[in-house]
Amino acid sequence: MTIQTLDTLALQQAREEEGAFAGYSKYLEGQNAKALREGFDRRADVQQMIRGAIPLVAEAIKAWVATASGQKGRPSAALAPLKEVDPDVIAYGALSKTFMGAAKDLPLTSLAASVGRLVEVECEALAIQEKDPKAAKRFLRLAEGEAKESVNRSRHEHLTADLEVALNWTSRTQVIVGSVIINCVLTAVSPLFERGVIKDYRGTVPVIVLTDEALGVLATMAERAAWLQPVLKPMVTKPRAWERFDSGAYLSPNLSRTVPLVKTFSREHQKLIKEAIKSGEADELLVGLNAKGSQVAPLYLMHKWTQGTDRRSIVIWEGEGDAAAYFQVTGGKYATVSLPNGAKGSEETIKEWYEWLDQFDKIVLVFDADDTGREWVKRAAALLPPGKAFWGEVPGYNDAREALIAGDTKARGQLHVLQVPDRHRPARRVRVPRGA
Numbered sequence: 001m002t003i004q005t006l007d008t009l010a011l012q013q014a015r016e017e018e019g020a021f022a023g024y025s026k027y028l029e030g031q032n033a034k035a036l037r038e039g040f041d042r043r044a045d046v047q048q049m050i051r052g053a054i055p056l057v058a059e060a061i062k063a064w065v066a067t068a069s070g071q072k073g074r075p076s077a078a079l080a081p082l083k084e085v086d087p088d089v090i091a092y093g094a095l096s097k098t099f100m101g102a103a104k105d106l107p108l109t110s111l112a113a114s115v116g117r118l119v120e121v122e123c124e125a126l127a128i129q130e131k132d133p134k135a136a137k138r139f140l141r142l143a144e145g146e147a148k149e150s151v152n153r154s155r156h157e158h159l160t161a162d163l164e165v166a167l168n169w170t171s172r173t174q175v176i177v178g179s180v181i182i183n184c185v186l187t188a189v190s191p192l193f194e195r196g197v198i199k200d201y202r203g204t205v206p207v208i209v210l211t212d213e214a215l216g217v218l219a220t221m222a223e224r225a226a227w228l229q230p231v232l233k234p235m236v237t238k239p240r241a242w243e244r245f246d247s248g249a250y251l252s253p254n255l256s257r258t259v260p261l262v263k264t265f266s267r268e269h270q271k272l273i274k275e276a277i278k279s280g281e282a283d284e285l286l287v288g289l290n291a292k293g294s295q296v297a298p299l300y301l302m303h304k305w306t307q308g309t310d311r312r313s314i315v316i317w318e319g320e321g322d323a324a325a326y327f328q329v330t331g332g333k334y335a336t337v338s339l340p341n342g343a344k345g346s347e348e349t350i351k352e353w354y355e356w357l358d359q360f361d362k363i364v365l366v367f368d369a370d371d372t373g374r375e376w377v378k379r380a381a382a383l384l385p386p387g388k389a390f391w392g393e394v395p396g397y398n399d400a401r402e403a404l405i406a407g408d409t410k411a412r413g414q415l416h417v418l419q420v421p422d423r424h425r426p427a428r429r430v431r432v433p434r435g436a
Helices: 003-038 044-069 079-084 087-104 108-131 133-144 149-163 171-188 212-227 253-258 267-279 320-329 343-352 371-381 400-406
Strands: 193-200 203-210 313-317 336-338 362-366 389-393 414-419 429-433
Touching (some): 003 212, 003 253, 044 079, 079 171, 087 108, 087 171, 108 203, 133 149, 313 320, 343 371, 362 371, 371 389
Parallel strands (some): 313 336
Antiparallel strands (some): 193 203, 389 414, 414 429
């Protein structure tokens, strides 16, 4: 080995180390800036923790409703609204606000009022959908493209006033309802939060604080994520040999694992690559360098379909409201999910969760019943396993939510399903009652 080669190797190793540290610092700075700009609950590590806690808090809310419903005497002011709203939605909102409150030392009563207002808004949203579905849909479209929460809040208030569906809860009612939810949070995820007090100009103020355990977990999560975000730089030496389909070109094994040269979801593709590497047919040098894997949000309701789920079919809806409506009218008997980013994000989502979807025999895509929706169905279906892709429509409606709002039990419980043509099987139409 020549001196020049040794110098080059040392330079490459130094560049990789610099890239790792630069990415580490950049990621943490970006997350801190995001917390300041959008709120502590928007940090990636906090969002990951929230997603994991949603099912626990939702179950705690359901348990409270069941217990309160069976009690004699005057019911709690929280019972009626919590019977109406989706516990998963409330769990997500309550966890987000609790993390925010803990970061800001928000007084407990203020936090409870904020969570109570969240429930009030969800109840008003249901009233808007019932009274004017088109207005509700317009609002959702505007809200999805608006980054400022204050703008959406103002739009919501104007819409409820125009439709005369504003509940106008008192602050006392908001605190009562919010306190119930906060107690559910504290019970369900006790390792994350605990009650505390702070002393300031207001005197002794009750607050919710993050536990030492939660702070430690968040720090570890942020640390691990930061080291997986290197600043990638061109190599000055020959790349590492292509030893596995998921290995990268960089000299550092840790860095190599974070940037695989190939990210494939096809088992057949993986098999061919492995065989080519083993036989020596695969070129160890690639023109295209490391393709960094993206982090794509999970499918809505995905957590409900675990072991024991009927794998014969799954329905993928464009929006969460449609999936929730279908789940409600079918009693959760049939696997159903929705896309986290709508039809436009369907291709990225399907690529990310290909292996999970592949466990189902039939995959039914139900997007908006218009030309745009059908075009996205075709594009998404092209990425699914051959012979498994179908598209469906709710008879007479644009989506499941519209059928639910209209009270059309027959339509919302049925799908017209058409198999997407592929090279293995011609298209054929089937009718699937109450599920796919």
